[in-house]
Every structure is written in C-alpha cells, then in structure tokens.
Amino acid sequence: MTPAALADLVRSTAVDVLASRGLDSGVLPAEVTVERPRNPEHGDYATNLALQVSKKLGVNPRDFAGWLAEALTKQTGVAAVDVAGPGFLNLRLDADAQGAIVREALAQGAGYGHNTLLAGKKINLEFVSANPTGPVHLGGTRWAAVGDALGRVLEAEGGEVTREYYFNDAGAQIDRFVRSLVAAAKGEPAPEDGYAGGYINDIAAEVVKAEPSVLSLPEAERDETFRRVGVNLMFDEIKQTLHDFGTDFDVYFHENSLHESGAVDRAVERLKASGDLYEQDGAWWIRSKDFGDDKDRVVIKSDGAPAYIxxxxxxxxxxxxxxxxxxxxxxxxxxxxxxxxxxxxAAALGDDPDTVEVLIGQMVNLVSDGKPVRMSKRAGTVITLEDLVDAVGVDAARYSLIRSSVDSAVDIDLDLLRKTTAENPVYYVQYAHARVSSVLRNAADLKIDLGEVADADLGLLTLDKEGALIRTLGEFPKVVASAAELREPHRVARYLEELAGAFHKYYDDKDPLAKVLPKGDEEVSARAVPQLHLLRATRQVLRNGLALLGVSAPERM
Known part of the structure; x- marks a missing residue:
C-alpha cells in the first residue's frame, strides 16, 4: 500500500465512521496527511486527522481516534493501529501491503515519482544569465546546477518548462570588456575598471586572428569589431562550458533586442499613459512603492538613457x-x-505580481586543506565553473551545489569530494546504485528467474530494515512534489542520501535473512526473488532521483 493509497483509505474509513455515528464527514480535509513517524518504533505511518477535525465535530479527539483505529484494523493490509498522545494514530501495515510500493516503482519505471501537480502550466525559468564578459563564476555555477535541476523537477510534476538565458549584451559592462580586449591586443595593461585574466588575452588574440587588421581600424570601428567578435567568442565559450556541465538552454534572449526592437520604448510609453511613471528632476520614475517595492525606481535617467529596470x-x-x-x-x-x-x-503593467517569482542564491566558497581557494588558473581572482569541474568532476560539482538550500551560503570541500568513502555524499549515493547493480548482475549470472513482480511474494520481506527501505521508496513521489512546489531541488538530493543509507544498512545487515544471493552450492532461498525485486525498485528510484539532479547513475565504481 503506497502512502497515497493509505491516506485515501484513512479518509474513506473516516467517512464511514462518521456516517455510522450521524456526524458530518464534510469537515474532513480533501486530502489526509499520512507521514512516517520520526521514531520507527511508533509505527510505519502516522496521521493527526483526529486532532484536525475533532473540534469541528464537537467530540474528544482521542474518542474519534479510537473509533477510527477500531475501523482501520479491520481493513485489508493494516496490521495494527494505536492511539497515541492527544489523538495521533500510529499505523502498521502488513509486509505484503507495503510491497505495493515496490510494484508501483517497478511498474512506473523512469516515471516513478512524476506527477501532474503543474500540468498545463507554462513556466519560464531564467537562470545563470552571466554577463558575457568572462567565464562563469562560482555563483553562476551554483545556478547552472540548481536551475537545471529545478527545471527537471518542475517537468517531473507536469510543468512545461522553458530554460532561458538572458544575454546581457548591452550596457557599461560590455564597454569595459571591449576596452579590456583592445588593451590586451595592444599589449597594454588592463584598464583600471576593466577585466583581467588569461581569458582576456586568449579572446583578444582570437579577435586579431579573425580580423587581422582590427588594430589599424579607426577607433569606433575597431571597438565595434572587438565588441562583435569578442562578445560572441566569450558567449560561445560560456555556452560550451555550460553544455559540458550538463546544463543547456532552450532560449538565449538578447537584452539588446529589447532596445533595438523598440520594446523598451513601448513599455515605457505604456506606463506613462497609465500614470505609473512620473517625471522628477528630469528623470522618469516608476511608482513601484505603490505596488509593494521599498522605494520608487528610476526607469529613464535624466540624460534620457534607460536604466536597467x-x-x-x-x-x-x-x-x-x-x-x-x-x-x-x-x-x-x-x-x-x-x-x-x-x-x-508586473503590477504596473496590470498583471498579477504572483506571476513573478524571484529566487536568491547565496555565495559559494571553495575550501581545500581547510583553507579558502581564491585564485583561478585562468580568470585571475574569480573562481570559475571550469576550476570546480577540473578539481572534482561534473557529477560531484553538480551534486554538491544542489544538495544545500540556495538560501544559505555553502562551503564546497574539495578534499571531501575527492574521497571514495561514505563521507562524500555524491559517492555515497552513486555507490548505492552501483552496488545494487552489481547484485542484480550477479543474480542474472546465476540465472535466477525473477518472473513478474506482480507474482512475487513480497509478504516475505518481513525484516525491519526491508520495511524501512520500502517505506523510503514510497516517499519519493512526495519528495519530488515538495521540491517542485517549494522550488527546492536540494530536497531530492537529501532524500537520495536517506535512501542510500536505508539500502546500505539493509544490505550490510548480518541477519542471515538479509543475505540475497546463494554462495557455492546453496539453494536459492524463497526470499531471494522478492529481495531482488526490492533491489530493482531501489535501483530505479536512485536512478530517477539522480536523473532529476542531472547526475549520472554508474553501474560500476
């Protein structure tokens, strides 16, 4: 019985109980919450339904919980129900009933954990959007990993996601980039407000190679050539770096196109006409404070140039x-x-402000030998995506950046991520997948006939650690839904670590019943087939979760 099916059973049973006592079942929530208790000794699952609705019913919560417990114990698949505290219900399921989770995971395969929470919703997800003036730095690298994972999670819940990169090809930062390239091409020091690093010299040399006479052109034409060729070279490099990192975009939107097409002018005129822009000190301001901002903002500066907003x-x-x-x-x-x-x-344009969501990511620091890493081989003082990947590889880099909430700064310990031990979280999860795969390969070599999971006697999976592993598998759909709803893909990573832990504890169990495969001339035990189905389900969920993070699921390590 899956958690969702158990929740439906609790609700339908509650409807029957209330009806039998002439009480209004309309007070019941549309969806009953059923959760795994923190202490497994309290049961397999728990619900606070009686506490939620007893006041509305005008009955004592423990009384209602007792009526519900008595009725639930008569339901197929429910082994026991206890009333705890002021009215909590702790439930235990039969082993065979829990086996439904294994069957569902295997039946749905790569789709297990996916749902329709966001079906029909068209989502624009803009992330990274680093200025094309240098390699992707660590902050952008965090968004490259988290943004891509969030896109995958939103799609898993049925959302139609467009990944978009806002290409900042207008503004003062591009002018500084161009001046830096020109200086490098002429063998001069970088301007005081310019960009430094080996990559500037490399791109300047590429521009000169593509346009050999560029330095002899009139200044305006020279600078435009460096702008056109240099920015494209830098952006091509950024796109390739992100692709190698496993992050690709559906749309690369050029900021400059908004100015060239007149879109900025049209938006400004619309706001002037609606009265949401006002003139003061020669500049035009948006009345953003009227819509919840902390102050009004300049939209058109006093010199007539548009501000970034x-x-x-x-x-x-x-x-x-x-x-x-x-x-x-x-x-x-x-x-x-x-x-x-x-x-x-959004509000000034007459739209719903809730169509806008802004996620703010905190800083990333690299640590090695207990000390901060501050110098880049290629980009001067800015640590880049390439530096991190060179140090630990794509999988470890992505996983380590995704597994923490973006609301908090994160220290990436390079020494830890190079370890092949349980201390290294990405290794711990990937090793669980490789370990399960190894067992299943050995089972195939032994020609163990698994048959169909529907025919397997999963009621034989009676060990506590088997039950814990099965219930952990059952949590995956809920975790993915929460990650999508809260925009927190780190929940998937933390869940995978929990699942890997449940598997390792089970497979390392010294109980003879935990042994899966026979040795030597031993007979294949009656438990082997259901155990192997459990391991197949575990491998599937590990694979599905890693796929949502854009991290590989190795068969061998």
Missing part, C-alpha cells in the same frame, strides 16, 4: 506575451532589491 519591464512583458503563466528568475545574492521591483513592474 527599463529592460526588465520590457523583458517581463515579452515573457508574458510569449504565453508563460509563471516567470521564475534565479538571481545572485546581491539582487534582493529585484524581488520588489520585478513584482512592482
């Missing part, structure tokens, strides 16, 4: 015009002010 307003409108129901922005730690201003922009 002007492009943000036009960009949001463009996303909505493309039919997106939800626009998620994943921004760095220094962008807290964008939450209010983007929601205010």
């Amino acid at each position: 002007a492009g943000d307003i036009a960009y949001f409108k463009d996303k909505r015009d493309r039919g997106f129901d939800l626009c998620i922005y994943m921004l760095g730690a220094d962008h807290h002010g964008y939450i209010g201003r983007l929601k205010a922009a």
Whole structure:
C-alpha cells in the first residue's frame, strides 16, 4: 500500500465512521496527511486527522481516534493501529501491503515519482544569465546546477518548462570588456575598471586572428569589431562550458533586442499613459512603492538613457506575451532589491505580481586543506565553473551545489569530494546504485528467474530494515512534489542520501535473512526473488532521483 493509497483509505474509513455515528464527514480535509513517524518504533505511518477535525465535530479527539483505529484494523493490509498522545494514530501495515510500493516503482519505471501537480502550466525559468564578459563564476555555477535541476523537477510534476538565458549584451559592462580586449591586443595593461585574466588575452588574440587588421581600424570601428567578435567568442565559450556541465538552454534572449526592437520604448510609453511613471528632476520614475517595492525606481535617467529596470519591464512583458503563466528568475545574492521591483513592474503593467517569482542564491566558497581557494588558473581572482569541474568532476560539482538550500551560503570541500568513502555524499549515493547493480548482475549470472513482480511474494520481506527501505521508496513521489512546489531541488538530493543509507544498512545487515544471493552450492532461498525485486525498485528510484539532479547513475565504481 503506497502512502497515497493509505491516506485515501484513512479518509474513506473516516467517512464511514462518521456516517455510522450521524456526524458530518464534510469537515474532513480533501486530502489526509499520512507521514512516517520520526521514531520507527511508533509505527510505519502516522496521521493527526483526529486532532484536525475533532473540534469541528464537537467530540474528544482521542474518542474519534479510537473509533477510527477500531475501523482501520479491520481493513485489508493494516496490521495494527494505536492511539497515541492527544489523538495521533500510529499505523502498521502488513509486509505484503507495503510491497505495493515496490510494484508501483517497478511498474512506473523512469516515471516513478512524476506527477501532474503543474500540468498545463507554462513556466519560464531564467537562470545563470552571466554577463558575457568572462567565464562563469562560482555563483553562476551554483545556478547552472540548481536551475537545471529545478527545471527537471518542475517537468517531473507536469510543468512545461522553458530554460532561458538572458544575454546581457548591452550596457557599461560590455564597454569595459571591449576596452579590456583592445588593451590586451595592444599589449597594454588592463584598464583600471576593466577585466583581467588569461581569458582576456586568449579572446583578444582570437579577435586579431579573425580580423587581422582590427588594430589599424579607426577607433569606433575597431571597438565595434572587438565588441562583435569578442562578445560572441566569450558567449560561445560560456555556452560550451555550460553544455559540458550538463546544463543547456532552450532560449538565449538578447537584452539588446529589447532596445533595438523598440520594446523598451513601448513599455515605457505604456506606463506613462497609465500614470505609473512620473517625471522628477528630469528623470522618469516608476511608482513601484505603490505596488509593494521599498522605494520608487528610476526607469529613464535624466540624460534620457534607460536604466536597467527599463529592460526588465520590457523583458517581463515579452515573457508574458510569449504565453508563460509563471516567470521564475534565479538571481545572485546581491539582487534582493529585484524581488520588489520585478513584482512592482508586473503590477504596473496590470498583471498579477504572483506571476513573478524571484529566487536568491547565496555565495559559494571553495575550501581545500581547510583553507579558502581564491585564485583561478585562468580568470585571475574569480573562481570559475571550469576550476570546480577540473578539481572534482561534473557529477560531484553538480551534486554538491544542489544538495544545500540556495538560501544559505555553502562551503564546497574539495578534499571531501575527492574521497571514495561514505563521507562524500555524491559517492555515497552513486555507490548505492552501483552496488545494487552489481547484485542484480550477479543474480542474472546465476540465472535466477525473477518472473513478474506482480507474482512475487513480497509478504516475505518481513525484516525491519526491508520495511524501512520500502517505506523510503514510497516517499519519493512526495519528495519530488515538495521540491517542485517549494522550488527546492536540494530536497531530492537529501532524500537520495536517506535512501542510500536505508539500502546500505539493509544490505550490510548480518541477519542471515538479509543475505540475497546463494554462495557455492546453496539453494536459492524463497526470499531471494522478492529481495531482488526490492533491489530493482531501489535501483530505479536512485536512478530517477539522480536523473532529476542531472547526475549520472554508474553501474560500476
């Protein structure tokens, strides 16, 4: 019996109990919450339904819990029900009833854990969006991992996700980049406000190679050539680096296109016409404070040039015009002010502010030998995506960045991620998958006929650690749904560590009944087939979870 099926059983039983006593079942929630208790000695599952509704019914919660316990113990698959505390219900299931989780995981295969929470919702997910003035730094690397994983999780819940990279090819940072390239090509030091690092010299040399006469051109033409060729070279490198990291985008949106197409001007004129822009000190301001922002913002500066928010307003409108129901922005730690201003922009355009969600990611620090790592081989003082991957590989880099909430800063211990021990979380999870795969290969070599899982006697899986492993498998759909709803893919990583732990504890159990495969001339035990189905389900869920993180599931390690 899956947790969802058990929740339905508890609710339907409660309906019958209340009806038999002439009480109103309309007070029951549409969905009953059934959870695994922290202490497994309290039971397999627990529910606080009696506490939730007893006041509305006008009955003592322990009395209602007792009526419900008596009725539930008569249901097929329920082994025992106890009333605890002020009215909690602790439930134990028959081993065969719990086997339904194994059957469901194997029947659904790669789709196990997926659902329809976001079915029909068109989501624009914008992340990384690093300026094309240098390699992707650690903050952008965190978003490359987390953003891609979040996209996968949202899709697993039925969302139609477009991954978008906002290409900042307009503004002062591009001018500084161009000046830096010109200086490098001329063999001069980088400008005081420019960019330094080996990558600048490399790109400057590539520009000169592509356009040999570039340095002899008139200044304006020279700078435009460095801009056109250099920015494209840098951005091509960024895209390739992200692709090698397992992160690809559906749309690369050019900021400059908003200005060239007149989209910014049209958005500004619309807000002027609605009265949401006002003129002061020669500049135009949006009344963002009226829509919940902490202050009004300059949209058109006194010199007539658009401020950055002007492009943000036009960009949001463009996303909505493309039919997106939800626009998620994943921004760095220094962008807290964008939450209010983007929601205010949506409201000023007559839209629902809740169509905007802004996720703020905190800093990432690399540590080696107990000391911070600050120097990059190629980018000067900025640690890059490539530096992290060179140090620990793609899988460890992605997993370590995803497994912590983005609300908190994270220290990445390079020495830990190089270890092949249980201390290393990505190794611990991947090793569980490889270990299960090894057992299943050996079973195939022994020509053990597994038959169909529907015919297997899963009621033989009576060990406590087998039950714990099965119930952990049953939590996966709920974990994925929570990760999608809360925009927290780290929940999947933490769940995988729990699942890997449940498997390792079971497989390392010294109880003779925990042994799966025969040795030498031993006969295949009656328990072997259901055990192997349990391991197949475990492998499937590990594989599904790692796929949501964009991390490989190795067959051998």
